[in-house]
Amino acid sequence: MDSRKVIKFANLKIEIVQAPGAAHYIIAGDVDENFRQKEIPRLRTPELHLHLKDVGNFNSVGIREWIQLIADLSQHSKLSFHECSVSSIDQINMVPHSLGGGTVESFYAPYYCECGQETVKLINVHDHEQELRRNEAPHFLCEHCGKSLEFDALEETYFQFLTSLPKAG
Numbered sequence: 357m358d359s360r361k362v363i364k365f366a367n368l369k370i371e372i373v374q375a376p377g378a379a380h381y382i383i384a385g386d387v388d389e390n391f392r393q394k395e396i397p398r399l400r401t402p403e404l405h406l407h408l409k410d411v412g413n414f415n416s417v418g419i420r421e422w423i424q425l426i427a428d429l430s431q432h433s434k435l436s437f438h439e440c441s442v443s444s445i446d447q448i449n450m451v452p453h454s455l456g457g458g459t460v461e462s463f464y465a466p467y468y469c470e471c472g473q474e475t476v477k478l479i480n481v482h483d484h485e486q487e488l489r490r491n492e493a494p495h496f497l498c499e500h501c502g503k504s505l506e507f508d509a510l511e512e513t514y515f516q517f518l519t520s521l522p523k524a525g
């Protein structure tokens with residue numbers, strides 16, 4: 357097949373890029389009843405990276421399709437999830453099967469500031485492993501006023517998907 361392929365549904369787009377050593381599935385939009393997992397090619401590469409930066413809402417029909425796709429992909433590849441959006445993390449925490457045994461490498465987390473600013477910050481799991489293991493949100497400063505940002509979710513709930521972090525080294 358081509359090294360790049362795009363599959364579109366009503367509210368979801370999946371771009372598949374085949375690179376040496378790994379395949380990338382770049383997923384954007386809502387995982388809903390219009391998503392048909394059967395139309396997604398299953399690449400068999402040792403490593404498969406799923407990019408969830410622009411993933412929006414999941415509904416109950418969509419999540420069933422998602423779990424089937426992820427289960428199939430994980431049979432032949434080591435899965436890793438990158439730049440997971442806040443809504444995809446919420447979904448993963450509700451339904452851990454959403455990862456199919458793969459690992460989250462980086463994810464977005466919600467923060468707010470006293471000055472009224474609301475934002476999301478990209479957290480690399482390996483860079484912040486110590487804090488995350490203690491259920492502590494990594495520290496960031498407000499880009500507008502310079503004060504410390506407050507984490508805008510419950511740490512125990514939001515970082516739940518990390519509780520099975522493999523031991524470092």
Ligand SMILES: [Zn+2]
Pocket residue numbers: 469470471472473498499500501502503
């Ligand atoms: Zn501020």
